[in-house]
Amino acid sequence: MEKVKYRLNDPKLAPRRTKLEIPGWAGAREPRADGSREQVWHCVPFTEGAQYGIELFYPYDFELHVSTKDARLRFEADWGEPPEGGAQWPPFRNFGDSFYTYQILLDMKVPKGMAIRTEPHPRFYTDRSDTVPVAVPALVRNWWPMLFFTVFKAPAEGRTHIFxxxxxxxxxxxxxxxxxxxxxxxxxxxxxxxxxxARRIYNSRPTLSAGTEWTSSTDTVFDGTYRHLHRAAKEKARQE
Structure with a gap:
C-alpha cells in the first residue's frame, strides 16, 4: 500500500480520507425500499468516487462568507488578530474578482510518479443552497514541497460561499x-x-437483481445489479 504523507502549518487543517456523511451532505439514511427518496449514497459509482480522495477542513473558529456584489468580491468574517508566524492575514484574497485564493500552507508528499489534484468537495454536487465553495482543479507534482494556496471560483452575483x-x-x-x-x-x-x-448482463439482470428491486418516491426503478457485480469483481481481484 502506497502512503501519502503530510506536513501541517495548522493542526486543525489535518486532512483525512473523504467520508460520506449520512445523515449529512451525502443524504438521509433512507433504505433502498419502495417509497424512499433517492440518495446519492444509493449509487455505488458515486459512493466510490466521493470516497476516492482526501478532504480538507476549514480550520478557523469563525465563519467566512464570500460574496459577489456589484461585480466585486467581498470577504466577511471576524478575523481577529493575526496569528504568530507572519503568515498572510487574512488568509483569503481576491484573485481577479472571478476567483479567490486561500493560503493553505499544506505539504502533501505522494509517491514518485504521482501528483495531487485539487477539486471541489463531493458535497458541492449534493448542495441545494449554492453556498459550497468551488475549488478549481490544479495538479501539483510531488517535487513541489508545499501547497501554498488553493484557488476557488468566485460566487455568482448575489450568491455567497460559506466556510x-x-x-x-x-x-x-x-x-x-x-x-x-x-x-x-x-x-x-x-x-x-x-x-x-453488455447483453449478457442485460439478459441476466432478472437473476442478478432478484430481491433488490425498489421504486423511489419519484417512480424511478432501482435494483442491485451493479452492486452485486461490483462485490463479485472485488472479491475476484482480492483472490487473485
Whole structure:
C-alpha cells in the first residue's frame, strides 16, 4: 500500500480520507425500499468516487462568507488578530474578482510518479443552497514541497460561499503525474466483445437483481445489479 504523507502549518487543517456523511451532505439514511427518496449514497459509482480522495477542513473558529456584489468580491468574517508566524492575514484574497485564493500552507508528499489534484468537495454536487465553495482543479507534482494556496471560483452575483468551522471545503485526489494514454476507437472484435458482455448482463439482470428491486418516491426503478457485480469483481481481484 502506497502512503501519502503530510506536513501541517495548522493542526486543525489535518486532512483525512473523504467520508460520506449520512445523515449529512451525502443524504438521509433512507433504505433502498419502495417509497424512499433517492440518495446519492444509493449509487455505488458515486459512493466510490466521493470516497476516492482526501478532504480538507476549514480550520478557523469563525465563519467566512464570500460574496459577489456589484461585480466585486467581498470577504466577511471576524478575523481577529493575526496569528504568530507572519503568515498572510487574512488568509483569503481576491484573485481577479472571478476567483479567490486561500493560503493553505499544506505539504502533501505522494509517491514518485504521482501528483495531487485539487477539486471541489463531493458535497458541492449534493448542495441545494449554492453556498459550497468551488475549488478549481490544479495538479501539483510531488517535487513541489508545499501547497501554498488553493484557488476557488468566485460566487455568482448575489450568491455567497460559506466556510464553516470543521467543515470540508475541498478535496484532493492522488493521480499519476502524466496522463500517459491515447484515445483510440475500438476495433470490431473488441467492440463486439464489449457488446456481448453488455447483453449478457442485460439478459441476466432478472437473476442478478432478484430481491433488490425498489421504486423511489419519484417512480424511478432501482435494483442491485451493479452492486452485486461490483462485490463479485472485488472479491475476484482480492483472490487473485
Amino acid at each position: 464553516r468551522p470543521n467543515e470540508p471545503f475541498a478535496q484532493i485526489i492522488v493521480i499519476p503525474e502524466e496522463a500517459n494514454f491515447e484515445l483510440e476507437q475500438m476495433g470490431v472484435e473488441e467492440a463486439s466483445e464489449r457488446e456481448l458482455q
